[in-house]
Amino acid sequence: xxxxxxxxxxxxxxxxxxxxxxxxxxxxxxxxxxxxxxxxxxxxxxxxxxxxxxxxxxxxxxxxxxxxxxxxxxxxxxxxxxxxxxxxxxxxxxxxxxxxxxxxxxxxxxxxxxxxxxxxxxxxxxxxxxxxxxxxxxxxxxxxxxxxxxxxxxxxxxxxxxxxxxxxxxxxxxxxxxxxxxxxxxxxxxxxxxxxxxxxxxxxxxxxxxxxxxxxxxxxxxxxxxxxxxxxxxxxxxxxxxxxxxxxxxxxx
Numbered sequence: 624x625x626x627x628x629x630x631x632x633x634x635x636x637x638x639x640x641x642x643x644x645x646x647x648x649x650x651x652x653x654x655x656x657x658x659x660x661x662x663x664x665x666x667x668x669x670x671x672x673x674x675x676x677x678x679x680x681x682x683x684x685x686x687x688x689x690x691x692x693x694x695x696x697x698x699x700x701x702x703x704x705x706x707x708x709x710x711x712x713x714x715x716x717x718x719x720x721x722x723x724x725x726x727x728x729x730x731x732x733x734x735x736x737x738x739x740x741x742x743x744x745x746x747x748x749x750x751x752x753x754x755x756x757x758x759x760x761x762x763x764x765x766x767x768x769x770x771x772x773x774x775x776x777x778x779x780x781x782x783x784x785x786x787x788x789x790x791x792x793x794x795x796x797x798x799x800x801x802x803x804x805x806x807x808x809x810x811x812x813x814x815x816x817x818x819x820x821x822x823x824x825x826x827x828x829x830x831x832x833x834x835x836x837x838x839x840x841x842x843x844x845x846x847x848x849x850x851x852x853x854x855x856x857x858x859x860x861x862x863x864x865x866x867x868x869x870x871x872x873x874x875x876x
Contacts, residue, residue, distance in 0.1 A: 629652075629653045629655050629672055629675055629684055630672065630675065631672055631673055631674060631675060632671065632672065633671070633672045634669060634670070634671055634672075634689070635652050635653070635657065635669070635670055635671075635672060635686065636652070636667065636668070636669055636692070637650040637651075637652055637657055637659065637662070637667070637668050637669075637670055637686070638650050638666075638667050639659065639662050639663060639664050639665065639666045639667075639668060640664055640665075641664055642663075642664060642714075642725055643658055644729070645658075645660070645713060646660070646713035646714045646717075647659055647660040647661075647662070647685075647713070648660075648661075648662035648663050648664060648666065648668070654682060655675070655682050655683065655684045656682060656683045656684070657670065657672070657683075657684045657685070657686050658683070658684070658685045658686070659685075659686045659687070659688050660687075660688065660713060661688040661707065661713075661716065662688050662691070663694075663695040663697065663698055663716070663717060664695060665695040665696070666691055666692075666693060666694055666695045666698070667691075667692040667693040668688055668689075668690060668691050668692060669688075669689045669690040669692060670686030670687060670688050670689055671686055671687045671689055672684050672685075672686050673685055673686060673687050697717055697718040697720075697721040698716055698717070698718075699716060699717070699718050700716075701715040701716050702715065702755065702792045703715060703790065703791055703792050703793065704789070704790045705776070705777075705786050705787060705788055705789075705790070705791065708779050708784075708786045709776075709777055709779070709786050709788065709791075710777075710779060710780035711777060711793070712793060719750070719754050720750075723747065723748040723750060724747075724748075726748045727745065727747050727748045730745050730748070731745045755792045755793065756792065756793070756794070756795050756796055757793070757795070758793050758794045758795065758798075759794075759795055759798075759832060759833050759834070760794075760798075760830065760831070760832045760833075761788070761791070761794045761798045761799075761802065761830070761831045762777075762828060762829075762830050762831075763775035763776060763777070763788060763802055763828055763829045763830075763831065764776055764777060764778060764785050764827075764828045765809065765814075765816045765817070765826045765827065765828055765829060766785030766816045767785065767816055768785065768787065769784075773806065773809060773810050773814075773816060774786075774787040774788075774789070774806060775787075775788060775789070775802050775805065775806045775809075775829060776788040776789075783819065788802070789802070789803055789806070794831075794833075795833045795837075797833045797837045797839050798831045798832075798833050798839065800862075801831055801839045801841060801859075801862060802829070802831055804859065804862050805829060805831075805841065805859055808855050808858050808859060809826065809855065812851050812854060812855050812858075813851075814826050814849065814851070814855065815849075817845075817846045822846075824846060825845055825846060825847060825849040825852075826843060826844075826845050826846070826849075827844045827845060827846055828844050829841060829842065829843050829844070830842040830844065839862075841859060843855075843856075
């Protein structure tokens with residue numbers, strides 16, 4: 624039974640009080656617990672209801688943030704150009720010290736639910752010395768935007784819409800630089816993205832790894848070895864950032 628008065632498409636105003644396990648802000652309106660990605664506790668926001676739980680007694684809704692009416696003091700500007708549609712860093716708009724407090728609270732709450740562990744002390748989360756550029760591997764789907772432009776990116780949450788990840792700040796800088804260069808080469812050589820529906824095309828995705836010495840290994844996972852694959856690999860080897868091996872790995876999958 625769906626909560627009365629709330630349906631998909633409704634615009635609601637919400638006072639957010641907490642974060643759920645996925646990093647979405649939670650508030651209540653119309654007798655329904657509403658989860659809104661991109662909002663923060665202590666914020667008043669407008670949101671559009673996109674999904675109402677069909678489960679009897681659940682009284683949960685999920686909304687899309689449309690406007691922040693009163694921002695939290697800990698809101699910061701996200702640094703990645705793909706923030707939001709990417710879905711990979713759901714708390715990039717929350718100041719890092721507040722993220723650490725949230726993670727600490729999650730660990731303490733999880734232990735407190737177990738009677739045998741309820742009294743165990745949990746230290747504060749330790750801050751990382753690198754809040755950006757720490758990931759030494761990136762997996763990029765090769766696809767097309769709605770406008771038909773080839774991109775290396777990621778699937779948007781709960782979809783197979785490819786979001787361009789150029790300029791990602793979470794991976795090591797060498798990985799992003801090589802990904803940008805690789806996308807240019809794939810477009811220049813006319814490499815066709817693999818189509819999951821039609822089962823046509825050449826390249827599925829690329830896995831790019833970086834070492835501490837900024838050596839980079841690129842693995843191209845392909846549906847088939849296409850004409851000109853070796854030319855792409857050779858051109859990529861000429862990238863200013865040294866590659867860890869003599870050639871790219873071409874893996875058929």
